[in-house]
Amino acid sequence: MARPIQTEPNHSYGEATLNYIHRAAEQGRYDIRGLGAKRALPTFDDLTFLTASASRYPLEGYRERCDTRTVLGDRHAARPLELAIPITIAGMSFGALSARAKDALGRAASEMGTSTTSGDGGMTPEEREASETLVYQCLPSRYGFNPDDVRRADAIEVVIGQGAKPGGGGMLLGQKMGERVARMRTLPEGIDQRSACRHPDWTGSDDLAIKIAELREITDWQVPVYVKVGATRVANDVKLAVAAGADVVVVDGMQGGTAATQQVFIEHAGIPTLAAVRQAADALAELDRSGEVQLIVSGGVRTGADVAKALALGADAVAIGQGALMALGCNRAGWWQGETFHDASDDYAALGTAPGYCHHCHTGRCPVGVTTQDPELEKRLDPGAAGRWVRNYLQTLNMELTTLARACGKSSVHHLEREDLAALTIEAAAMAGVPLAGTDWVPGR
Template identity: 80%
Template structure:
């Protein structure tokens, strides 16, 4: 008589942990990967809108307009950004993405009247040509930083941190350091690039003020200056950035993505976007700068509902990276070449992954031509096809945003407010500081 074997996976040592330990023990190296955190985190799905019924009335979607115009950089800039929608495209570098991908993103952003952002490594001619409104990033690495290009930008974003890797520098592995990337960044071809984790001329908050003044003088005070922080000590960071003179604050939550960094950063640093947004709004309220300094939130924004909830919580706009890549075809099982639909399954399999779960941006072997510098792979992304998909995605987000705003009785998406929201979980109620659904209770704020 055979004995029955008790088989239950140890929660502390499940398959993923055993795989991690095995890889660490065998190779003595940490894992590097792309995209964002994969763990389940409280997010905008944990909030719901209290739309209109008897106590208030909704607006008719086909007869009553809902305004989406968004202005950023009103504090100091002579020429604030005027966008048609409050949805912007986040900084993603040429190097991590192809020049074709950057071109496609710029085309789509221009058609919808919004902005795109350069990312590390400088500005490409394709991106400046296709982007009507372009934000130029100044990062700790200073790779590709060019004052002449800076003057061509419509806004500047001084990056102090990123949600996927706050406190850490960027990575671009050697397989993506092509001759053009190497020339733009003044690097040797084929050698791994690891960016600095802080600006070389910044050792404290006073230096931030000096740096912002330098950037304003280079651009004759014409364009807005953003300061971007990874979501960690959000209240302190926002207040310091405002004190230094920032026009716009960008806060990137831990759901934000990256082309390549250590997995230990992606999964174990920072705070969720939901909590970061609430803290950033509180910081601006405490120093009486709401409305004077605009707030952009990023990190895991995926849908029009996410955008609407972010605005209701106090953001002026959102910035989207990973989802834009998905719209371009990232993690798709096919690509389009010469008008034909081509299967990409075998190329994913060669990477040891599959469509829908690929996070191998760092390898440079992107099966759909989005995150590569290999010419034959880059050709798999048609810029017109990609731009059309991103444009459709942005249009859908905007329609969803205005649909929800009208349902709440708002004629302007910026009139959405925290009072329109309830939380579906205790964690979300505590992080967002909105009532638990069906109650007036906010954990840590209201009485028991």
């Protein structure tokens, strides 16, 4: 009699791990992809709000105001940013995104009274024109970095790290290095671009202070200077950024996205945003700089509830990256041309994927025209329509944010606080520093 086939699962060598090993053995190289971590991580979904009842009165949504005005960078800047909402667009480069996508993001941010951010490779005229408030990034690569554009910006963001690849540099593969992108970055067309992992003109925090002073001098102390770090040693990094003179600190958790990097970075470096925001807020409080130095949190912020929870944990604002791409049409089943919808299933299939599963931003073959430099594919994205989609998305997030704030009895979204939250899992309670629901227990305390 035949012995039964053994089918017990091997948790150390499951299908995904076996595929990885076999692919590595055959090809001798690591995987590169876009977007963010796919593994299950603690998220803002693991928190819940303790809204008003008998012990606290809610605000009436149709009659009582809930303020969303947000000021960023008033520590040193003569012209701090005054935003209508605490939701901003994160830095994504022209090169990673199409020029039309950057245009659409600028239009949406302007209509909502908030800011967008340039990304690596410089500032396009379309982006500057579309963006009422534009944050200009200074990255380790310095590709496309232009002092004249610094003076045209409304704020400067010194990027030290990114949540999807803390400790690693940027990538733009040759298939996306078109003529215009190459010209802006002063690089050869069609050749892979790999950015430095650290700024070329400093080796420590003292040099960061010098760089911030240089940026203040070139802008005559008019605009705020941000410092962005990938979430790793968050408390120390925030303290060093504050000591160096930053007006705003941006902390990007490991759920943050990217156009292209090694998958090993995306899945195995950094800490979740949920833990990062609490550590950053605690570091500012320890320095007695809460309110003086603003905190922006990014990395996996998708919904109005996520925004509200980030603010309750101590953030002053959030930055949205991947969510904005999805609103533009990323991972949609097709694209609109006027009133006609065109199915893109064949284009996704050619990439070996399907709508809802695509992470092939690095290839430049985006079926919906968001992350491409191909002139024909780029035409699939209409900046006017895509801008309206992103505007509607931001508007929805803001409405959800104020709905929750009012339900907690708050007349401003910036009055949300940690005591308004409870955790649904022990891991989330420990990371966020809030009690496990139904108890007063914060694990680790």
